Amino acid sequence: MTQEEEMKIREAARNYLCGYQLCLDMLKLRKYERRRAAKFDELCDCEDILAGDEAYWKARIYEIAAFLGKMKNGREKMLLYYRYVKGESVERAASLLGLSRRTAYRLWNRALLSAGLLLEQRNCNTINAL
Numbered sequence: 001m002t003q004e005e006e007m008k009i010r011e012a013a014r015n016y017l018c019g020y021q022l023c024l025d026m027l028k029l030r031k032y033e034r035r036r037a038a039k040f041d042e043l044c045d046c047e048d049i050l051a052g053d054e055a056y057w058k059a060r061i062y063e064i065a066a067f068l069g070k071m072k073n074g075r076e077k078m079l080l081y082y083r084y085v086k087g088e089s090v091e092r093a094a095s096l097l098g099l100s101r102r103t104a105y106r107l108w109n110r111a112l113l114s115a116g117l118l119l120e121q122r123n124c125n126t127i128n129a130l
Contacts, residue, residue, distance in 0.1 A: 009116030010109060016119055017084040017112075018044030020064035023057035030054055071118065076111035079104065 026049065049060065065085065071077040075097065082093035094104030 006113055009120065010112040011116075013112045013114075013116035013119055015044045015046065016067075017064060017080060017115060019046050019049050019060055020084050021087055022046050022049050023052075023060045023064075026050070026052070026057050027054060027061075067115075067118070067122075071111075071114060073111070073114060075107060076114055079107050080111050080115060083108065 022044065049057065052060070068077055068081055068085070071080070078097055079090075079093050082088045082096055083090060088096070090104050090108050091101055093099075094101050097104070099107065
């Protein structure tokens with residue numbers, strides 16, 4: 001696999017996982033709780049989420065949480081959990097997991113690649129099931 005292909009896979013995983021936090025934010029904004037909206041600052045390409053409604057956001061949150069649960073590597077899973085579900089920075093997640101900042105960023109890149117490959121596999125299985 002080329003470095004460019006790996007980068008595209010990581011980007012797809014990052015965009016997908018960012019959806020959890022955005023859905024959560026959209027639900028809270030709907031309830032006039034703007035406090036959390038400014039907390040998560042990672043931009044993602046999630047136009048479908050912005051066009052959704054409360055039922056869609058709740059379903060997407062559940063889907064992303066279940067997706068993270070299917071990941072095999074515990075450290076990768078925990079880093080993505082802290083980053084995308086809890087809205088922590090990579091540095092804070094590193095502290096919570098007892099990792100150095102540098103190791104956390106390496107793990108984050110590896111975790112996004114793993115998540116992206118899992119997403120591709122899931123999408124292929126969905127297409128083949130049709």
